[in-house]
Amino acid sequence: MAPVSRLGGRALAALLPDLRTLPGPVYGALADGITALVLDGRVATETRLPSERELAVALRVSRATVTAAYDALRADDFLTSRTGSGSFVSVPAASRVRPSLARWTTAGSDAPDVIDLSCAALPAPPGVIEAAVASAATRVSQFTRHDGYDPSGLPALRAAVAARFRARGVPTDADQILITNGALHGFDLLLRLLIGSGDRVLTELPTYPGALDAIRGNSGRVVPVPMAAAGGWQVELVQATLRQTAPRLAFLTPDFHNPTGALLDESGRRDILRTARETGTTVVVDESFVDLGFCPGARASAAIDPSVISLGSLSKPVWGGLRIGWLRASTDLVHRLAALRASIDMGGAVLDQLVAADLFGRLDEITAARVAGLRPQRDALLAALARELPQWRVTVPQGGLSLWAELDAPLSTPLTLLATQAGVVVVPGSRFGIDGTLERFLRLPFSLPAERLDEAVRRLAGVWIRLGHSGISTRQLVVA
Ligand SMILES: Cc1ncc(COP(=O)(O)O)c(C=O)c1O
Structure with a gap:
């Protein structure tokens, strides 16, 4: 299997503590240091380590020290060497924690003391859904005269979403919007259409687990890029990983990342998007949290590069139970996704979309109250x-x-x-x-x-x- 990404000697040395200050032999401290970096997600699994000679130079230790450390890592299954292609970090089965994919259900999680x-995610703001449902109920009879199937989404809601993109400086027509059952549904549709078995999808590490499950569920191969220890993106590392692995897709959450709450600044966005263009990688940004910022947001990714596919949702600013999200892409891609969707669930519920369209009229007011x-x-x-x-x-x-x-x-x-x-x-x-x-x-x-x-x-x-x-x-x- 080809390497996912490479780590140079100096880059690895910069991640390690000063080995000479640690107790015990230096080779042991080096092996422990690399193990900790892997387990803490600072170095992604399958990363190719520098050669022994390169690391010895970067750390100013003898080559025998690095050889002994690599031998120790191999003995513990934290390193796999392949003749002619190098040594790759891994996690031995015994060290893997495997939380399962299903919801943790326990009678009593609603108990008052739990x-x-x-x-x-938040409960719905009091009364807001009820009022929107009442308003939607007065409008639904316009739709019941027709068959009610529209896999692209209700035109009025598509128009409202497009207007919101335009207000953020992203020129958007309603036919560039697909209404989905939440942001995750939009991402799953994209994966179904755009990746084949074994295709690489770059993600931040950590990232939203639903996205990881969706990538794996569509037979994609996750290419994780560690976030910085102090928080935020390591933009050069993202760029290097894009260049080394040329993934088919990159899934990023630059607007208040889940779980870290970080915001990627405009220059970081520019750099990553430029490199993704060079490597032919389609960038998908998840903007589920874009309206929940405690500081001014950054320029919208699709305003920097219109080829970016944006996912959005009412789940975080309003209520997850609505199951209303959207996707902004080219008109052609939206057509293809709508055709795919028609073969899966025929489209979203008209009544739910009417409720959502009503909420769009109050979204700024709702999100301001949320942030406060x-x-x-x-x-x-x-x-x-x-x-x-x-x-x-x-x-x-x-x-x-x-x-x-x-x-x-x-x-x-x-x-x-x-x-x-x-x-x-x-x-x-x-x-x-x-x-x-x-x-x-x-x-x-x-x-x-x-x-x-x-x-x-x-x-x-x-x-x-x-x-x-x-x-x-x-x-x-x-x-x-
Ligand atoms: C980054 C991100 N995307 C998508 C989702 C799921 O959103 P939705 O309910 O719109 O499918 C979540 C939920 O936590 C999330 O954190």
């Missing part, structure tokens, strides 16, 4: 973490609905398992990556009132102390 932080409510919740969660778990490292999210905490030990799954006993439902970091890595991280949504978040962190801090006495077995998780 704090459910498994989803980065979310900001104190985010701040309350940050304050609780600083007080109860100061040893965890947290980057302040610029938007979205969650933060990404770096724990002081790679024990995210045991933590989440024990946390259920304490009445807190959270999803381990490994669910946001592949091959069981990212166990040092935990996604924490700030989607609940401040006092519930405060209590959740208090309970998590108690569990963190008790960790180590757990006898809980695997359970199932779904993540939004």
Whole structure:
């Protein structure tokens, strides 16, 4: 199998701690350091490591030291060497954490004392859906005279979505919009149409687990690019990975990334989009959280490069239960996707789309209220973490609905398992990556009132102390 991406000697050296300050032989510290980078998702699995000689020069150690470290990694199955093509990092089966794909269902997750932080999603704003349904009901009879099938979506809703893109500086006609059952549905349709078995799809690492499942479900091969340790994109690494792997698609969430809440600035967007054009990669941006920013947003990706395919949704700003999303692409691609969709579900529900069209008229007002409510919740969660778990490292999210905490030990799954006993439902970091890595991280949504978040962190801090006495077995998780 061809390498997914390469890491040079200097790049790897920059990721490692100063080996001479660590106890024990240098080769052992080097092997441990590389193992930690792989398990923490800082170096993606299948990355080709530099040659022994190149790494020895970069680290200013003897070649024998690197040889011994690589031998130790091979012995533990963290490195696979293929004659003529180099050495590739991997994760041995025994070290992989495998959260399953199904929703974690437990009788009692609605119990008053259970704090459910498994989803980065909000309940609907009070009364808003009810009012939109009442308004839609008065208009539905215009449609019941016809057959009601339209796989592209209700014209009035397509027009409203197109107008919103234009307001963000992205010239868009209504026939460039496909209405979908949420952003994930749009991504799945794209994957069905645009990738073949084994095609590469670049993603951020961590990323939204539903996207990873959709890629794998369509027989794609995930090419993960680690986000920076301090948060945000490593733009040059994204560009290098695009060049090295020429993926068919890139799935990015530059507008308040799930789970980190980071925002990619305009120059980063330009650089990535330019390189993607060079490598023939189609870029899909998921804008599910674009309206939930605590700072001014960046220029829309499709305004920088009109060939970008944008996914959007009412799930995060309004309510996931609506199941209304959209996709902006070329008119031709929208036609092809609509034809594909007609063979799957014939189109979306007219009544739901009428409700959505009504909500579009109030979307700015709704999202402004959302952000105003979310900001104190985010701040309350940050304050609780600083007080109860100061040893965890947290980057302040610029938007979205969650933060990404770096724990002081790679024990995210045991933590989440024990946390259920304490009445807190959270999803381990490994669910946001592949091959069981990212166990040092935990996604924490700030989607609940401040006092519930405060209590959740208090309970998590108690569990963190008790960790180590757990006898809980695997359970199932779904993540939004
Ligand atoms: C980045 C991202 N995309 C899509 C979704 C799913 O959105 P929808 O309900 O619109 O399908 C989520 C849910 O968490 C998400 O975080």
